[in-house]
Amino acid sequence: MVSKNQKKLIKSLYQKKYRKQHGLFVAEGKKVIQELLQAKLELHALFTTEDEIFEVNDQKKYLISHEELKQISFLTTPQVALAVFFIPEVRQIDLEGIVLVLDDVRDPGNLGTIIRLCDWFGVKELVCSSQTVDCYNPKVVQATMGSITRVNIVYQDIEAFLLQQKPTIPVYGTFMEGDNIYEASLPKKGVIVMGNEANGISTPIEEIVDKRITIPQFGLGQKTESLNVATATAIVLSEFKRKIS
């Protein structure tokens, strides 16, 4: 059974304000929950329609009906279970490899895809501007497919962060015009900035960037405005990693 208070808590976790206040977030579905459990994230409560598929402390596990799951789920088609986890602490940013910086990425699906890409390409550090969508937004959590546990995601003033790194680490930014990424020499250690969906990299951040890179467009005389930020990130990380491997 799901108590009235639990329902209220879960519903509140739709909103960033309450996630921050409670230090909790929601994950749904067998696969995602199992990945978070394996990553040793601290469980607050698990609500499931199938008792035997999760090995967790019984005091934290609630067997519920599919109807109840529907009432608390954020998904249109709820999947077996919903779990509430404690938001893990972030660690200090490790500057020894590639650090990806997001300048106001707003779409949860894009952020989820970018986290999954960081995980795939072994980029362990993701620094997000404070206007970037919250990574514990339920839609982001679902889109990451569990890889959220393997990337250190830090929200902070990216202008201050970049100014601090700039004297010692090259700062790359992707623009519509810049050096051809396929021909550029790319380092093992560096910061890469990706911009907002509609506006790209903001002016104050653009001024900090040392190296402007671009993904050349191959279509002749065409008008594709720009690549989606998630697909551009895929190509950029692929190029950085290919060149240092």
Add this chain to the structure above:
Amino acid sequence: MVSKNQKKLIKSLYQKKYRKQHGLFVAEGKKVIQELLQAKLELHALFTTEDEIFEVNDQKKYLISHEELKQISFLTTPQVALAVFFIPEVRQIDLEGIVLVLDDVRDPGNLGTIIRLCDWFGVKELVCSSQTVDCYNPKVVQATMGSITRVNIVYQDIEAFLLQQKPTIPVYGTFMEGDNIYEASLPKKGVIVMGNEANGISTPIEEIVDKRITIPQFGLGQKTESLNVATATAIVLSEFKRKIS
């Protein structure tokens, strides 16, 4: 004003069955509609809240209120205009460059992103299995941002298509295991198959593939299951185009 019959027609175009029956599809928003008009797609009717922004035959243009737009729109926040266009005829597939083949891609957002990528990378031919989501699905049309007019999209039995090309053109497929795409030599002319979101490339198609390629995972000891099909396509097209440029 939007007549009752027009409303009924527009609503029916949500469904593939009626799009096929009428040979019509819906596009929304100033930018997408203008791109389709510029590409000389034949307009059936345009419904707009701002008369002056579109230069089209007055007999096909209906000035409507924002309330009326809301009633016919497929979007949660309707944008200035909705247009009904005739579905253009496809041309014969040109086998002289890269042909991308989709084996049952089901998500409209993924297909939209892939069409945009084809446009960016100058891949003019996209062959979709009959189970692939319809490219005139309103969500796909929106996601393509107008690039749908610059890619020749053909739905057909891809097994038959691939068997027909195989004797003369190399057929590449992306798998979890295969030749490292960064080290593989890639041709100017070839067919690339991308698989379904959940199941990858299906068994009958896998048997036709000559060259298995893979995007290596850089994260050490990690478990990212696979890349999303749209981001994988971004990386694959980027590599093919980089190597022949």
